[in-house]
Structure formats: C-alpha cells, structure tokens
Amino acid sequence: MLPKKETPEQAVAASRFYPGKSIDQVRAASIEVLNLLAPGKMEFDAGAPGIAAKRTYGYVERRMGYQGTMTTFYNVNMTAVSWYTVALSEEAGGTRARFALQTRADDQASYWANPAVPAIHSSFRHDLPLDGRQGTADLKLFHDRVEHVLGLRPNWVSCGEVKEPGKVLELCDRSGISDVGPIRS
Numbered sequence: 001m002l003p004k005k006e007t008p009e010q011a012v013a014a015s016r017f018y019p020g021k022s023i024d025q026v027r028a029a030s031i032e033v034l035n036l037l038a039p040g041k042m043e044f045d046a047g048a049p050g051i052a053a054k055r056t057y058g059y060v061e062r063r064m065g066y067q068g069t070m071t072t073f074y075n076v077n078m079t080a081v082s083w084y085t086v087a088l089s090e091e092a093g094g095t096r097a098r099f100a101l102q103t104r105a106d107d108q109a110s111y112w113a114n115p116a117v118p119a120i121h122s123s124f125r126h127d128l129p130l131d132g133r134q135g136t137a138d139l140k141l142f143h144d145r146v147e148h149v150l151g152l153r154p155n156w157v158s159c160g161e162v163k164e165p166g167k168v169l170e171l172c173d174r175s176g177i178s179d180v181g182p183i184r185s
C-alpha cells in the first residue's frame with residue numbers, strides 16, 4: 001500500500017521551534033530522547049544537517065491459514081526496522097527541528113533472502129516524508145520530550161498521557177520501546 005500524502009496537521013506537528021537553543025543543544029537533546037526509546041539499540045548518523053537513527057527489532061506475528069475446512073494457526077518470526085530523522089535548522093532566536101519516523105516489517109525468510117534493512121548510508125535523507133495515515137501524537141510526543149530534556153518543559157511526557165484508546169503510537173507501542181524518562185540528579 002502506497003503512503004498517503006503528508007497532511008497539514010502533520011506538517012505543523014512535525015516541526016517545532018526551540019527558542020534560545022542552538023543546533024548542537026537540540027541535536028544532543030534529540031539523540032538523548034531517541035536513546036531513551038530503546039537504550040543501547042539505536043544506530044545513529046548525527047552528521048549535518050540533522051540526525052538519522054535506526055532501530056531493528058524482532059517479534060512474533062500470529063497468522064492464520066485455511067486448507068479446505070481446516071483452520072491452521074502459526075507463528076512467523078518478523079523483523080522490523082524503525083527509521084527516525086530530525087532535520088535541524090538555525091533561525092533567528094533559536095533552532096527549528098523537524099521530526100519524522102517510518103517503520104517497515106518483513107518476515108525473516110524474505111528479510112534474510114533480500115535484506116530490507118540497510119545500514120545508514122551517507123546519502124540517507126534527514127527529512128523523511130510522513131505518511132498521511134499516521135497521526136500527530138508521535139510527533140508531538142517526541143518534541144514534548146525534547147523540550148523536557150532542554151529544560152523548556154518541567155515534566156517528562158509519558159505514553160500514558162498521550163495514548164488514545166485504539167490508536168497505535170510508534171514511540172510507545174512497538175516491541176522493545178521504553179517509556180522511561182531521563183534520570184536527573
């Protein structure tokens with residue numbers, strides 16, 4: 001299924017201005033937030049003009065098949081990759097960051113035969129397009145957390161505060177994701 005075009009609501013939610021903060025400060029805070037999602041599991045390319053991060057993980061998917069009048073249930077080992085990008089630009093009085101994410105899953109048979117999960121290449125886009133079917137909650141959650149790390153917001157925003165019943169959040173509901181904020185002394 002082809003992605004839908006990015007919506008105006010997504011464009012607004014994906015981008016946020018951080019007043020009084022330099023590109024280096026916003027880059028460091030963004031890396032910290034992404035690292036907290038899956039500690040020790042992120043791969044980064046934090047070169048200019050932004051950040052590209054990748055997290056590969058596995059899970060088991062339950063499938064069902066039919067043969068005649070017999071129904072068969074079976075498990076398939078799946079491999080998924082989530083890409084996260086933060087495009088950074090300096091503006092008068094601060095820094096603007098645009099966050100985007102994409103996830104792709106394959107069963108391991110096709111994954112090993114035709115690797116769909118390349119290493120982060122130097123030509124990788126630091127401004128992934130958003131899929132119009134994706135909501136804005138993930139985008140807002142990421143920026144709210146960056147604001148907390150930068151000291152612009154007093155509290156860490158947890159998944160429970162933004163989760164809507166029946167909605168899947170990439171930053172909260174994927175296998176191996178952590179909702180724990182930074183430890184401050």
